[in-house]
Amino acid sequence: MSNPEQNPSGTPDPYGTPQDPAAGQAPQAPQYGAPAGGAPQAPQYGAPQAPQYGAPQAPAPQGYGAEAPATDPGKTxxxxxxxxxxxxxTSLIGLILSIVALSKSKKAGYKNGIALAGIIVGAVLLVTSIVVGIVLLVAGGAAVTDLLEACENVSSGDTVVWEGQQVVCP
Structure with missing residues (x-):
């Protein structure tokens, strides 16, 4: 004869609960929100999911294209x-990098004022440095020509006074 206080192995149950739900008690209904089958299971692929409440989310991007970057890619x-x-x-290098940065920003749909300023400053300083370089070359060439004219009638190694200083002729 079996005792309802004992489980099938014959040892008494310390809590006094029957091991078989059909042995005397009706099974309990699952709590609200808990799955009916016992342990929660992950949703199956393609199965409809429960609606989510709260703010609506933006739809996922379609296609194979890349998402728009969150920040300006040409800023740095x-x-x-x-x-x-x-x-x-380094104004030529800065000019080239600024042009590349502006191009990257335009492709991403951003305005890059810093890159535009780099283009303007780089172009102005590049032209200025070229003009100054040409002026220095011309002035240096004129000075060398003037020195050679002063040493024209003197033999090599002799000194002449040129613009207030003694210079050894080449």
Whole structure:
């Protein structure tokens, strides 16, 4: 004869609950929101999911194209280009980097004022440095020509006075 207080192995149940739901108690209904089959299961692929409440989400992007970047992709490059444009010896490099930065920003749909400033500053300083270089070459050439004319009638190694200083002729 079986005792309802014992489980099938014959040991008494310390809590006094029957092991078989059909042994005397009706099964309990699942709580609200809990799955009816016991342990929760992951939704199957393609199965409809429960509606989610709250703010509506933007639809997922369609197609294979890349998403628009959250920040301007040419911003950092534009800053580097502006800094290099300000330096006289690297104005050409700064000009090129600023053009690349502006191009990247335009493709992403952003305006890049820093890159535009780098282009303007780089172009102005590049033209200015070219003009100054040409003027210095012409002035240096004229000075060398003037020195050679002063040494024309003197033998090599002799000194002449040229613009107030003694110079050894080549």
């Amino acid at each position: 490059l534009g800053i580097v280009g502006l800094v290099l444009s300000i330096l006289g010896c």
